Amino acid sequence: MNISLPPSGQTPEAQFGRRVAARLSAGTDALPHDIGERLRVARAQALAKRKLPARAAPVVVASHGGTATLGSIWWTRLGAVVPLVALVAGLISISVWQDDQRTSELADLDSALLTDALPPAAYTDPGFAQFLKSEAAQPQ
Structure with a gap:
């Protein structure tokens, strides 16, 4: 892999x-x-403390019988799949919980309607809706 440097021979970061x-x-x-x-001394101290870019150390993998014991590709794949499985399981459990909550809310609403003194057909009557609006508009 060839990395071309700018014409001045410096990296863009150095420039x-x-x-x-x-x-x-x-x-x-x-x-x-x-x-x-004071600024000159501070710059000199900053230059003295700056870290030079570290060179990457070569990775050594010991192998026995053609199978890598460290850094195996199976561990890498497993490490990539486990968070995905956890995410899917979490999303499914959230969906089930929300469906459960919605069903519970609907059941509470149905039981309140059925145990109320008014018949359920009264709530669909346009005259009853107008009556409720006029009652709410009148000061008490």
Whole structure:
């Protein structure tokens, strides 16, 4: 895999960092000397503490008889499937629980309608609906 570098030989991140540093340095001329010195020391400390990019260490996998003992592809596949199975099981259980709640609410509503003093046909009567609206509109 070939990675082409910009014409200057620097990575885009390094170029961006140099542009930011130049922009920050350009504004220090107008600052008092003591503040400029503190900024210079802070930059020097930051450069001393910065971490250089770590090189990737090669991965060593021991094998016995042609089967990898560490980093097996089966463990990787199992690790990818287990969260998916848990998600599907959770969604199914939520769906069942919501259906159960809706059925319970409908049963409560049906029992309230059937045990009420009014017959269920009264609720479908347009005149009764108008009566309820007029009762609600009148001040008590």
